[in-house]
Amino acid sequence: xxxxxxxxxxxxxCEMKSNSKVFSAARNSYNELANDNVAPLDMAFPGTLPxxxxxxxxxSILMSLALNCKVPEYFYFDRKxxxxxxxxxxxxxxxxxxPIGTNGYVLIDTNGYEKKVLIHDIHLEEDSASLDHYSDAxxxxxxxxxxxxxxxxxxxxxxxxxxxxxxxxxxRRIYQYLDVSEADTKKGQIRCDxxxxxMDEDSNVLGTKVEIKNVNSFANVKEAINYxxxxxxxxxxxxxxxxxxxxxxxxxxxxxxxxxxxxxxDAIDYKYFVEPNLPKYKITKEYLESIxxxxxxxxxxxxxxxxxxxxxxxxxxxxxxxxxxxxNYFDECINIGIDIKQAYNWLVGxxxxxxxxxxxxxxxxxxxxxxxxxxxxxxxxxTISSKQAKExxxxxxxxxxxxxxxxxxNTQVSxxxxxxxxxxxxxxxxxxxxxxxxxxxxxLFDYFVGQVMKETKGKANPVxxxxxxxxKLDN
Amino acid sequence: MKELGIVKxxxxxxxxxxxxxxxxxxxxxxxxxxxxxxxxxxxxxxDAKEAEVTDNLLSGIPFGVKDNYSTKxxxxxxxxxxxxxxxxxxxxxxVKNLKDAGAVAVNKTAMDEFGMGGTGTTAxxxxxxxxxxxxxxxxxxxxxxxxxxxxxxYPYALGSDTGxxxxxxxxxxxxxxxxxxxxxxxxxxxxxxxxxLDTCGVLTRSVQxxxxxxxxxKGQDKKDAxxxxxxxxxxxxxxxxxxxGKKVFYIKEIVDINNYPNASEELKMHLENFHKSLEILSSxxxxxxxxxxxxxxxxxxxxxxVCLSCAEATSNLSNMTGxxxxxRGEGDNIFDMMKDHRTKGFSxxxxxxxxxxxxxxxxxxxxxxxxxxxxxxxxxxxxxKSLFQKYDALILPVSTxxxxxxxxxxxxxxxxxxxxxxxHLQIGNFGGFPSITIPNGFINNLPVGIxxxxxxxxxxxxxxxxxxxxxxxxxxxxxVKDE
Numbered sequence: 038x039x040x041x042x043x044x045x046x047x048x049x050x051c052e053m054k055s056n057s058k059v060f061s062a063a064r065n066s067y068n069e070l071a072n073d074n075v076a077p078l079d080m081a082f083p084g085t086l087p088x089x090x091x092x093x094x095x096x097s098i099l100m101s102l103a104l105n106c107k108v109p110e111y112f113y114f115d116r117k118x119x120x121x122x123x124x125x126x127x128x129x130x131x132x133x134x135x136p137i138g139t140n141g142y143v144l145i146d147t148n149g150y151e152k153k154v155l156i157h158d159i160h161l162e163e164d165s166a167s168l169d170h171y172s173d174a175x176x177x178x179x180x181x182x183x184x185x186x187x188x189x190x191x192x193x194x195x196x197x198x199x200x201x202x203x204x205x206x207x208x209r210r211i212y213q214y215l216d217v218s219e220a221d222t223k224k225g226q227i228r229c230d231x232x233x234x235x236m237d238e239d240s241n242v243l244g245t246k247v248e249i250k251n252v253n254s255f256a257n258v259k260e261a262i263n264y265x266x267x268x269x270x271x272x273x274x275x276x277x278x279x280x281x282x283x284x285x286x287x288x289x290x291x292x293x294x295x296x297x298x299x300x301x302x303d304a305i306d307y308k309y310f311v312e313p314n315l316p317k318y319k320i321t322k323e324y325l326e327s328i329x330x331x332x333x334x335x336x337x338x339x340x341x342x343x344x345x346x347x348x349x350x351x352x353x354x355x356x357x358x359x360x361x362x363x364x365n366y367f368d369e370c371i372n373i374g375i376d377i378k379q380a381y382n383w384l385v386g387x388x389x390x391x392x393x394x395x396x397x398x399x400x401x402x403x404x405x406x407x408x409x410x411x412x413x414x415x416x417x418x419x420t421i422s423s424k425q426a427k428e429x430x431x432x433x434x435x436x437x438x439x440x441x442x443x444x445x446x447n448t449q450v451s452x453x454x455x456x457x458x459x460x461x462x463x464x465x466x467x468x469x470x471x472x473x474x475x476x477x478x479x480x481l482f483d484y485f486v487g488q489v490m491k492e493t494k495g496k497a498n499p500v501x502x503x504x505x506x507x508x509k510l511d512n
Numbered sequence: 513m514k515e516l517g518i519v520k521x522x523x524x525x526x527x528x529x530x531x532x533x534x535x536x537x538x539x540x541x542x543x544x545x546x547x548x549x550x551x552x553x554x555x556x557x558x559d560a561k562e563a564e565v566t567d568n569l570l571s572g573i574p575f576g577v578k579d580n581y582s583t584k585x586x587x588x589x590x591x592x593x594x595x596x597x598x599x600x601x602x603x604x605x606x607v608k609n610l611k612d613a614g615a616v617a618v619n620k621t622a623m624d625e626f627g628m629g630g631t632g633t634t635a636x637x638x639x640x641x642x643x644x645x646x647x648x649x650x651x652x653x654x655x656x657x658x659x660x661x662x663x664x665x666y667p668y669a670l671g672s673d674t675g676x677x678x679x680x681x682x683x684x685x686x687x688x689x690x691x692x693x694x695x696x697x698x699x700x701x702x703x704x705x706x707x708x709l710d711t712c713g714v715l716t717r718s719v720q721x722x723x724x725x726x727x728x729x730k731g732q733d734k735k736d737a738x739x740x741x742x743x744x745x746x747x748x749x750x751x752x753x754x755x756x757g758k759k760v761f762y763i764k765e766i767v768d769i770n771n772y773p774n775a776s777e778e779l780k781m782h783l784e785n786f787h788k789s790l791e792i793l794s795s796x797x798x799x800x801x802x803x804x805x806x807x808x809x810x811x812x813x814x815x816x817x818v819c820l821s822c823a824e825a826t827s828n829l830s831n832m833t834g835x836x837x838x839x840r841g842e843g844d845n846i847f848d849m850m851k852d853h854r855t856k857g858f859s860x861x862x863x864x865x866x867x868x869x870x871x872x873x874x875x876x877x878x879x880x881x882x883x884x885x886x887x888x889x890x891x892x893x894x895x896x897k898s899l900f901q902k903y904d905a906l907i908l909p910v911s912t913x914x915x916x917x918x919x920x921x922x923x924x925x926x927x928x929x930x931x932x933x934x935x936h937l938q939i940g941n942f943g944g945f946p947s948i949t950i951p952n953g954f955i956n957n958l959p960v961g962i963x964x965x966x967x968x969x970x971x972x973x974x975x976x977x978x979x980x981x982x983x984x985x986x987x988x989x990x991x992v993k994d995e
Contacts, residue, residue, distance in 0.1 A: 084701040088737050116827055125835075127830020128827050
């Protein structure tokens with residue numbers, strides 16, 4: 038058998054963030070309560086009409102531009118007609134003839150090499166309702182019906198499961214960086230269809246394409262591709278490649294295999310035609326320019342920036358850009374003058390472990406870059422020790438008070454005379470304990486330190502306190 | 513016999529010569545009577561309440577609503593078994609606008625199922641009869657609305673028009689039927705047939721009433737993206753009858769009697785009568801030109817209409833599955849249940865349209881049928897738009913004469929090809945043009961109509977020409993004589 042090349046194309050559906058649904062006024066938000074976010078159109082009551090959510094249009098153009106796509110002159114929709122219980126209108130409003138973006142690309146890094154992934158198109162459409170199947174009934178939840186979706190279709194240009202996953206991760210970051218979607222697979226906001234084939238490495242002829250529908254996590258994408266590639270390779274090896282059929286399969290999570298759904302002859306004719314209820318909107322140059330201006334630096338450019346400008350390693354930079362808010366936090370630290378290495382260490386160290394422990398986002402993190410700088414500055418000019426820095430960090434989070442409260446209090450109670458007065462007072466009130474101490478119960482020393490701390494509400498400089506205490510008790 | 517128009521009724525209401533309650537009661541009584549003879553209604557709203565009489569001309573006055581308008585809390589079936597028990601929870605915008613004006617809906621009028629017929633014979637409640645002669649058709653699909661306005665139940669009833677569904681029944685029932693420019697009245701709440709052609713409109717007994725009612729129905733609606741702002745258009749106020757110097761044209765290929773060597777007596781009389789109406793217009797100083805239009809272009813009108821309307825219809829009615837509303841179908845799985853609902857619910861005529869529509873939209877047929885039909889539509893619209901640069905309106909007779917007998921419905925009365933006479937009103941839907949039919953005579957004691965169509969958003973001009981012509985004829989405010 039000639040050496041085989043794996044060819045993968047992806048269709049990635051991503052639910053968009055918006056206040057209301059793409060064609061109705063119902064809320065677009067994650068809702069545990071079924072059939073709560075529903076407008077009459079979402080259940081296709083007779084006489085209801087779609088109206089277009091302009092914010093969704095803007096975000097879809099934003100994505101198109103960010104993926105280096107060509108934007109059409111007019112924005113309009115098509116109907117994709119088919120019957121299914123999760124599709125109340127009997128058609129999905131989508132873009133087939135003129136997607137909002139075509140012929141784009143995105144650069145990805147996989148295991149240390151760069152690759153240009155070609156985007157066939159990206160288009161705006163509506164999601165279907167969701168179905169819950171039980172043994173004796175199926176339930177329909179229309180909350181999802183009409184939620185804005187962006188469907189992105191790549192060219193068949195990915196050559197391994199790792200590349201496919203890198204691409205999906207890169208796309209997820211782009212969606213998040215542009216604030217187009219939360220892109221949370223756990224909430225079902227990303228769903229993929231995967232097209233897999235194999236071909237002779239030195240040939241130009243593509244092999245038979247198999248489509249795997251509705252793979253809902255990146256781990257499953259990887260597993261589904263690997264299973265399907267091995268299945269096809271095995272058939273090829275056994276000289277039975279003609280048994281690989283152009284078909285649609287689904288990924289079975291439990292067994293980790295793909296299972297046939299339908300063959301090519303059963304392919305559905307969606308009878309696309311232009312949606313008559315939504316007029317064509319002209320996309321003006323001015324509008325495009327105004328959107329272009331809002332595109333922030335994208336994650337991969339930011340990563341390269343960190344590597345080239347800040348001398349972070351690829352690994353370090355990748356850690357920082359994983360999350361937009363995280364990277365923003367880092368940038369802000371650098372902007373206000375925190376040392377790059379220190380900022381990095383605090384971020385991936387203390388801050389990350391706190392965020393993980395509390396399971397919160399950095400956006401909700403109490404110690405912003407300015408507070409962090411107060412701590413780091415105090416550390417750098419030796420006002421506090423690194424152990425104190427860590428303590429102050431924790432105190433701030435416990436009390437929700439500014440670091441400078443603790444830092445300035447620290448210097449105050451470092452005043453020897455003040456501490457001496459406090460200690461004399463405490464000793465005068467603890468004559469019994471002094472006696473015990475002098476009689477050999479030396480572990481009472483910590484008791485006295487504790488009393489000082491109690492008196493100063495923990496703000497006494499422990500080194501000086503111990504010095505004075507030792508001096509008083511041992512003499 | 514004559515009945516009062518809206519302005520006169522309003523005067524009487526304001527002067528307390530009559531009350532809204534009396535008008536409503538009278539309309540309900542007449543509704544029941546007409547339903548016995550003509551089968552004109554799906555629902556008679558017996559508990560309709562009078563409304564306060566205000567400055568609004570429509571306040572306190574009853575009206576009818578075609579059953580394909582969504583009416584809150586009132587059965588809305590589109591005369592289809594698929595919706596036979598469907599009670600909507602929202603009003604169509606056009607209905608809401610009239611309610612806000614103080615108008616009172618008293619019944620839901622029967623129609624060809626989902627508007628997809630031109631005979632009034634496909635309603636789930638049975639055949640709708642023409643009040644001028646119960647053996648004759650009203651045409652359709654706004655059959656019940658045309659019949660009830662002609663019978664004098666109330667001054668107006670709402671209609672909808674996808675090919676000629678307001679304007680042809682108006683002609684056969686001797687009333688005015690006005691389809692405004694596409695998008696002038698919101699389609700929100702109108703059960704769709706073919707979205708790019710569907711237009712809300714009204715059937716009345718005078719041009720003036722049509723203007724008053726559409727003034728109240730229209731307006732940009734954020735629930736209909738194809739609606740537009742017409743706040744600077746005041747149809748009623750624009751009626752002045754001054755048509756001196758206006759230019760209208762008719763199409764020789766359609767109305768020249770020489771094209772119909774075997775014409776029936778009715779057709780001859782109808783075309784003669786049409787020319788009499790043209791003479792009236794000429795006498796006002798209107799320039800009337802006979803134009804010749806490429807027969808090839810005209811001949812495709814009916815097939816373009818079939819292609820586009822069936823394609824859109826098959827998609828638009830895919831929501832009829834019996835899952836969310838409508839009677840649940842039977843079956844072992846959801847697909848069989850949907851199939852059962854549709855098989856039992858839709859009449860054969862509609863199913864035929866779905867089959868045609870699906871065929872036309874199939875991948876292998878789309879280019880040949882659907883896309884070509886769209887191209888032809890564009891050519892036809894461009895042709896008439898260019899003519900509307902020079903002319904104020906197109907004027908043509910409606911159909912080949914008066915209403916046909918119901919039992920002869922499928923008989924070919926004229927051995928010549930009269931397709932274009934029957935189908936030319938579809939031009940108005942292709943272009944979204946404003947188009948109005950008014951009665952212009954009687955043949956064998958049955959009314960016939962004439963149609964005036966103009967450029968988009970030029971509704972006031974079209975109505976004014978109709979208004980001038982109407983004034984010179986004796987058919988304004990006419991109702992069927994009570995036997």
